[in-house]
Amino acid sequence: MDYVGRVPAPPLDRFVDDVYCLTGVPRHRAMTVPPMPSAHLFVNLGGPVRLWDSDPSVPPAVLTDGWFMGVWTRRFRFEYPTPVRLVGVHFKPWGISPFTDVPASELRDRWVPVDDVWRRAVDRIRNQVGELGSGPAALQVLEDELRSRLADAPARGLDLVRHTGGQLAACHGAVPVGALTEAAGVSVNHLAAQFKSHVGVTPKRVARIYRFARLILSVDGPRPVDWPAFAHAVGYFDQAHLANEFKDFTGLTPTEYLALRQRFPAEQGFPPIPAE
Structure with missing residues (x-):
């Protein structure tokens, strides 16, 4: 295509x-x-x-x-x-x-x-x-x-969400939500409420999705993967944390995903996975 x-x-x-x-x-x-x-x-x-x-x-x-x-x-x-x-x-x-x-x-x-x-x-x-x-x-x-x-004026809280969401994007979800709230001068509950209003999910969930996006767009190719080192590099606690997230988000284990991508290489920056 x-x-x-x-x-x-x-x-x-x-x-x-x-x-x-x-x-x-x-x-x-x-x-x-x-x-x-x-x-x-x-x-x-x-x-x-x-x-x-x-x-x-x-x-x-x-x-x-x-x-x-x-x-x-x-x-x-x-x-x-x-x-x-x-x-x-x-x-x-x-x-x-x-x-x-x-x-x-x-x-x-x-x-x-x-x-x-x-x-x-x-x-x-x-x-x-x-x-x-x-x-x-x-x-x-x-x-x-x-x-x-496009609305003439931003809705209440949208500028806050856009600013903190941009920080999450820049660091692939690696910044703690507490650090975002402290930098913005708001409470955790307030930031969560604004994210739910403008994104539909909490900033913690957005951070989790950004982190996984970095993971799945990085692991894509014929080369072997050092999963423990990779888990640490992209912000997971350990390999088990990464494996659980992978299974939850894709229905596959990391090893199954890698084997599938070796058979069906992805287009650059394109995360969908062939469904066999």
Whole structure:
């Protein structure tokens, strides 16, 4: 598949990592996605996308038009159509907050149709993008939509969350939450409440996801891994802590994941795992 993305112009770059087009035939149709430090908007221009939650009590979904996803705290599985044609937005963990009135907690671990968040918007966006193909002009449609919906003034607590979230991103979740609250001059409870409001999860959970993202994007290749040394390098207490996190977030042991990646190398910076 071809992935074409770009960082949007300010001030959108404070909330969005990139807008992108994804087109072509997928190398693997079924993929498992571990928790990543981002939220998403997808506008589908191709066939239906199928999604399964790792929580067996949640029914699978078939999505045809467009959907939002908040921050996920557990893995999910999706199946691409063939061929793929979609445009999307990778938001920073707090990034959806200034573009919608829907509480972040209602988007956490969920896929929600675009029209449930932006009323009567998905057909208009799909029609505009569909007429332009998958080039820079299509990405500009998404940028223009985001810019038109960006709140004039930040909601209460968003600047605090953006600042402390940026610190977590910069150190891959390695800074203690207590140090963040002390530097910001707020209580642990206050910071947690603001994160729940704008991200949907606590800063401790965000730190955990950033740490795992660093781990899974680093362990990807044919070379042997010194797991105890690696666990320490990326901020885990020990190898057992790393192994538990790996199993929880991917459904695989570190050894199983490495064997799978040796058979099916990942594209650079692309965390989904082929689902056999």
